Amino acid sequence: MKDTRTSTQLWIMNDQDALRARAGKLAAEPAAATSWFELLYQAAARGEATIPWASLAPNPHLVQWARARSLRGTGRTALVVGCGFGDDAEFVASLGFNVVAFDISPTAIDGARSRFPGSSVDYAPGDLLNPPASWRGAFDLVVEIYTIQPLHGTARTAALSCCHASSPPAAPC
Numbered sequence: 001m002k003d004t005r006t007s008t009q010l011w012i013m014n015d016q017d018a019l020r021a022r023a024g025k026l027a028a029e030p031a032a033a034t035s036w037f038e039l040l041y042q043a044a045a046r047g048e049a050t051i052p053w054a055s056l057a058p059n060p061h062l063v064q065w066a067r068a069r070s071l072r073g074t075g076r077t078a079l080v081v082g083c084g085f086g087d088d089a090e091f092v093a094s095l096g097f098n099v100v101a102f103d104i105s106p107t108a109i110d111g112a113r114s115r116f117p118g119s120s121v122d123y124a125p126g127d128l129l130n131p132p133a134s135w136r137g138a139f140d141l142v143v144e145i146y147t148i149q150p151l152h153g154t155a156r157t158a159a160l161s162c163c164h165a166s167s168p169p170a171a172p173c
Contacts, residue, residue, distance in 0.1 A: 041108045045111075056087060077097060084112070
């Protein structure tokens, strides 16, 4: 089959491939389990990498899940784990939830605040592996998308435990 992309499209694709490769290289560097996230967001801010999971739109699976349940958050709280540039957090807030959204990367948090000035979402830097005690059982909904997947071993186990502990026993997680 003949490739019908223009040379500009090929260059952009190749450039994105190179940026994604840089992201993968950062993730593979021997460092703490989560420190590479900040390095990646900093590199992206300089144009040296891309954030592979940042589509700058709410995750379509989250949107579909919420709409299928006619999810409404009026008077309820939500925690968005690893919020990145804030798209999922803003979507959850649009459903009426009072949202706390955190990311281990201060650069990502700065990006979310810049993208959504005046937002009702409480954006804060935070570490999923060491969450504030006040979050234990404090949220009606905990949203985690693409945050735990790149973690390995004990970091992944601890992250799963922290997500579960943030929601009350019967909350959707």
